[in-house]
Amino acid sequence: MSISQDLAVLNELPNLAEVSRLLLLITQMRVSIGLGVGLGIGLTAAKPTDKVATRAVWQPTPGEQWQIVLLEAIDISAGVTPDVPIFDIDLYTNTDDGEDAERVIGQLHDLGKKVICYFSAGTYEPDRPESDQYADEDLGASLPEWPKERWVDIKNENVRNIINGRIELAAQMGCDGIDPDNMDGYSNQDGGGFNPPLTEQDSIDLVNMMARKAGSLNMALGLKNALSIIPDVVDVVQFAVNEECANYTECAEMQPFIQAGKPVFHIEYPKGAGGEDGLPEDVRRQHCEAEGTDGFSTVLKTYDLDGWVQYCDGSIYETPLDS
Numbered sequence: 511m512s513i514s515q516d517l518a519v520l521n522e523l524p525n526l527a528e529v530s531r532l533l534l535l536i537t538q539m540r541v542s543i544g545l546g547v548g549l550g551i552g553l554t555a556a557k558p559t560d561k562v563a564t565r566a567v568w569q570p571t572p573g574e575q576w577q578i579v580l581l582e583a584i585d586i587s588a589g590v591t592p593d594v595p596i597f598d599i600d601l602y603t604n605t606d607d608g609e610d611a612e613r614v615i616g617q618l619h620d621l622g623k624k625v626i627c628y629f630s631a632g633t634y635e636p637d638r639p640e641s642d643q644y645a646d647e648d649l650g651a652s653l654p655e656w657p658k659e660r661w662v663d664i665k666n667e668n669v670r671n672i673i674n675g676r677i678e679l680a681a682q683m684g685c686d687g688i689d690p691d692n693m694d695g696y697s698n699q700d701g702g703g704f705n706p707p708l709t710e711q712d713s714i715d716l717v718n719m720m721a722r723k724a725g726s727l728n729m730a731l732g733l734k735n736a737l738s739i740i741p742d743v744v745d746v747v748q749f750a751v752n753e754e755c756a757n758y759t760e761c762a763e764m765q766p767f768i769q770a771g772k773p774v775f776h777i778e779y780p781k782g783a784g785g786e787d788g789l790p791e792d793v794r795r796q797h798c799e800a801e802g803t804d805g806f807s808t809v810l811k812t813y814d815l816d817g818w819v820q821y822c823d824g825s826i827y828e829t830p831l832d833s
Contacts, residue, residue, distance in 0.1 A: 651703025
């Protein structure tokens, strides 16, 4: 009611008692309406807006194309090359060591891409931001190809805290999934050089821990190599990343992922990769059509995982690097 309407009603009332009752009723109605509007606004503002808290865990599908670049951060200032739906990139170099989620990951999301963030779970690397958090007893044997990189005791609480911190950082940076490397210490350097040596069960336990942590942050988790533990963990991870199963005649061991509707992101490092003309058809077929690769997402790469990639159809691309 407007004020003029209120007065018109009052003029028609027979006595003051009725006037008082009507004034009280009008006041109560206006207070109730105001409270209702206020409560509605308050409830709307309280709805969650955090994407990490509300998004579902991403489940990629077998056969999706992808690109993996770990040598340096990628440069997408002029667009994204190749135009594939999934990128596997280093967690640290692409975020300025966890300081800038928009440098690469946010831009890839704006282009509709999914981002898998790589870090090493099973080894110590001296140039990572958390390297000084490892204790001497956490470190085992050096990796033959990278003498400064050492296996870590994945049973150790301190090591697991560091790994959990990396998973949390990946979530903060907006990663859709994580690619934790070096999960197979049990089969290298006599169990990572520890006494007692690392075992398959230690890696199974670590994968389960990471699956719980990543799942709580709504991120997908991949299994890197570690073929012997696939039967024990295929149900708790969302994808696999495999290196050189064709070269070692092991690809059939990865098929439980395909059968479960989960992709195998497959990398081979053929001799001659990286050239402008690419690899000849017979070499591509040797790696792309190896026994057990049905349904795989295969890329042919140089061993240093730079921007060069060739796909099984022969197409070649070069992802620019931000060096």
